[in-house]
């Protein structure tokens with residue numbers, strides 16, 4: 001089942017085309033990594049799909065009313081700013097707003113999944129940057145939406161929490177959700193994403209399983225790098241080596 005369909009999406013910023021002809025589906029069971037250089041259009045693609053910036057073309061999310069959309073898709077923006085000193089638990093509970101319920105179970109589960117139980121009563125504004133990022137991820141988990149869209153969810157997290165967060169996204173997908181994440185760490189992307197979409201100057205340069213997307217030719221053309229890519233008994237290992 002497709003949870004997100006985009007057809008011929010285009011977006012302009014300051015009269016310059018920054019997304020052009022984007023067509024894709026995200027299905028239940030997928031963790032799709034959106035990759036590309038700085039400025040390639042990853043954030044723009046997700047914000048346009050959500051209707052947060054103007055675009056032309058079709059986004060299935062825009063066919064839903066605001067209430068249905070809030071239940072269908074959880075969104076983690078790149079900005080990790082927390083404005084008010086509310087408790088971690090209260091902030092995570094904001095993820096339940098679209099459901100208009102007071103069921104504590106999804107909030108408790110989200111706190112547990114993001115390793116936040118010990119911090120639940122702390123003011124969220126008094127946490128470290130990485131801890132705040134985990135709180136905001138937990139809020140999106142508490143929303144229990146079929147589709148999760150996250151802009152660089154693991155940026156700023158320590159290695160253990162990066163891996164744990166990617167595993168949480170994998171668990172969500174295996175539980176029938178769909179996930180679209182922008183990510184710069186190609187090593188993590190290769191290990192945890194079921195599929196990669198490489199963006200280059202606002203267009204899709206490649207879309208498929210990590211091994212098929214991250215070819216030497218694509219790495220050269222889209223990222224300007226060389227890399228070592230190896231299948232091992234511990235899973236695939238991808239390490240950028242140099243610039244070209």
Ligand SMILES: Nc1ncnc2c1ncn2[C@@H]1O[C@H](COP(=O)(O)OP(=O)(O)OP(=O)(O)O)[C@@H](O)[C@H]1O
Pocket residue numbers: 013014018036037038039040041042043044045
């Ligand atoms: N508010 C804005 N006004 C004008 N141009 C913008 C604006 N936001 C983004 N752009 C431009 O749109 C293009 C795509 O930006 P976008 O933020 O989508 O890239 P990205 O792939 O998410 O990059 P990064 O990896 O650095 O987060 C860039 O050329 C950027 O300069």
